[in-house]
Amino acid sequence: MGLEPQDTKARILEVAFRLFHEQGYHATSVATILREAGVNSGSLYHYFSGKEQLLVGVLEWALGELRPQVMDAVEARTADPLERIFSLLEQYRDGMKLFGCRMGCPIGNLALEVADDHPEARQLIHRNFANWAAIVKGWLDAAGDRLPPTCNREQLSRMVLTVMEGAIMQARAAGNLQPFDDSVAQFRAYIDALKREAARSRSAVAAMGA
Amino acid sequence: MGLEPQDTKARILEVAFRLFHEQGYHATSVATILREAGVNSGSLYHYFSGKEQLLVGVLEWALGELRPQVMDAVEARTADPLERIFSLLEQYRDGMKLFGCRMGCPIGNLALEVADDHPEARQLIHRNFANWAAIVKGWLDAAGDRLPPTCNREQLSRMVLTVMEGAIMQARAAGNLQPFDDSVAQFRAYIDALKREAARSRSAVAAMGA
DNA sequence: ACTCCTTGATTGAACGATCAATCTAACATT
DNA sequence: AATGTTAGATTGATCGTTCAATCAAGGAGT
Numbered sequence: 001m002g003l004e005p006q007d008t009k010a011r012i013l014e015v016a017f018r019l020f021h022e023q024g025y026h027a028t029s030v031a032t033i034l035r036e037a038g039v040n041s042g043s044l045y046h047y048f049s050g051k052e053q054l055l056v057g058v059l060e061w062a063l064g065e066l067r068p069q070v071m072d073a074v075e076a077r078t079a080d081p082l083e084r085i086f087s088l089l090e091q092y093r094d095g096m097k098l099f100g101c102r103m104g105c106p107i108g109n110l111a112l113e114v115a116d117d118h119p120e121a122r123q124l125i126h127r128n129f130a131n132w133a134a135i136v137k138g139w140l141d142a143a144g145d146r147l148p149p150t151c152n153r154e155q156l157s158r159m160v161l162t163v164m165e166g167a168i169m170q171a172r173a174a175g176n177l178q179p180f181d182d183s184v185a186q187f188r189a190y191i192d193a194l195k196r197e198a199a200r201s202r203s204a205v206a207a208m209g210a
Numbered sequence: 211m212g213l214e215p216q217d218t219k220a221r222i223l224e225v226a227f228r229l230f231h232e233q234g235y236h237a238t239s240v241a242t243i244l245r246e247a248g249v250n251s252g253s254l255y256h257y258f259s260g261k262e263q264l265l266v267g268v269l270e271w272a273l274g275e276l277r278p279q280v281m282d283a284v285e286a287r288t289a290d291p292l293e294r295i296f297s298l299l300e301q302y303r304d305g306m307k308l309f310g311c312r313m314g315c316p317i318g319n320l321a322l323e324v325a326d327d328h329p330e331a332r333q334l335i336h337r338n339f340a341n342w343a344a345i346v347k348g349w350l351d352a353a354g355d356r357l358p359p360t361c362n363r364e365q366l367s368r369m370v371l372t373v374m375e376g377a378i379m380q381a382r383a384a385g386n387l388q389p390f391d392d393s394v395a396q397f398r399a400y401i402d403a404l405k406r407e408a409a410r411s412r413s414a415v416a417a418m419g420a
Numbered sequence: 421a422c423t424c425c426t427t428g429a430t431t432g433a434a435c436g437a438t439c440a441a442t443c444t445a446a447c448a449t450t
Numbered sequence: 451a452a453t454g455t456t457a458g459a460t461t462g463a464t465c466g467t468t469c470a471a472t473c474a475a476g477g478a479g480t
Contacts, residue, residue, distance in 0.1 A: 008455080008456080022326075023327075024236065024322075024323055026234065026236035026237050027236050027323075027327075029438075029439065029440080030439080030440055030441080031438080031439080031440085039456085040456060040457050040458060041440090041441075041442085041457090041458075042442090042443085042444095042455085042456055042457060042458075043455070043456050043457080045440095045441070045442075046454085046455065046456075047455095050440075050441075051440065051441090102325075102326045103326065104322065108322065108379055109322045109323075111379050111380075111382060111383045112234075112314065112318065112319045112322050112323070112379060112382065113234055113237075113319075113322070113323055115312075115382045115383055116232075116312045116313065116382070117233075117237075122382075122383060122385060125383045126383040126384050126385070129380055129383050129384070129389075152392075152395075152396075154392075155392040155393075155395055155396055156396055158380065158389050158392045158393060158396075159373075159392065159393050159396035159397070161376065161380060162372070162373055162376030162377050162379075162380060162389070162393040163369075163372055163373070163376060164376070165375065165376040165379050165380070166371065166372030166373060166374070166375040166376030166377075166379075167372050167376075169318055169321050169322060169372075169375050169376075170321075170339055170368060170371060170372060170375070172321060172322065172325045172326070172332075173321045173325055173332060173335045173336040173339050174336050174339070175332060175333075175336065179339075179368050179372070182362075182364075182365040182368045182369065183365075183368060183369050183372040185362075185365055186362075186365055186366055186368075186369035186400075187369070189400075190396075190399075190400040190403070193400070193403040193404075193407070194403075197403070218429075218430085239464075239465065239466080240465080240466055240467080241464080241465080241466085249430085250430060250431050250432060251431090251432075251466090251467075251468085252429085252430060252431055252432075252468090252469080253429070253430055253431080255466095255467070255468075256428080256429065256430075257429095260466075260467075261466065261467090
């Protein structure tokens, strides 16, 4: 074929990622991956020693996809660092709406399905989460004194991920976006409270300086 | 046998619930359920038309277990309605710690694994969540004017579930409880902010009345 | 008390389908 | 020729499910 050498492996990874996202890990058969990727079993087992290592490969691949596929779009669309958080949440919301409140977060799904049984996969899921939260923490840092000086921004960045994953889970169960919107509304109320607290802190410092 | 008629069915439900929780739905084979419950396949298919209907049975059974197995313990241990929320979160934390950050919430796991494919199961998962959140909303209502009058308590009760599920997911991925504790700490900061706001609102009303 | 019939529960071997994985042979490029 | 890659039939195990047979228990009729 006229395809370059690494093309088959990339196609396997993309298809596997998509199918794991759509159906879950256990519900996705190797045969289905092969069929949809247009690849024979020999090729798959040439690149991956088994289904479990394919999962590992997918999670490693996902690590590199987060920034270009998700975060760059958010940063391009929204300049304000705090609003970027809600822009990110809205982007996941759009995805949910597009798929009829299905599928949700590909990493989150795998976290609950395979984390207990596959240590290597668990570690990579953790790194995907840490990667996600680290970018959000960058935005929180960029917010400077718009957040209170006492605010633990690493903690808060994890909270953002918590809200997103919990909100998605409930939206899937409900079959509609209301639990998602409710959670985001409450989280915005929290951020607003933090902003007001920071404003009081700033004016107190200003009064001190005067 | 000396066993009453419904004993076999109950044993199947309990074992299936436990195995779905430990391993997930797809990863649990009917054969394993049969073996661990000490039941033959014919008996299972006498009570349930298939694995999918067994899942439905498990979710219906879980509906009735929430209050006696989970919520009653919280209400007995903690009287203050707002603190009951954190007592509930701590109870799930204890469970996670006991199992080495594994398993997590049985309903949450099924939500992400089967909600898309089994409409009847999705609806029951939703009812389990709604049941959980409704009890929490009862506590929020009982908090009276310790929360701001503008506070949407139904929204907030969903937020509590969001925090728990998101926190559990990250704790499983990390293999430790820090993301869980971080999320709860942030949520406590939010509740504290709401309490302060309510206090300001009360004193304002008092000033009006004076 | 005795037999007959029904009912619901249980047994466990067996089924076809599908699972992940393996194998050898062939292909492409260098 | 050597190496890396692909083709695709094939393996044995396991999957969810079926089904004819068995068992225990309880009326109904005599």
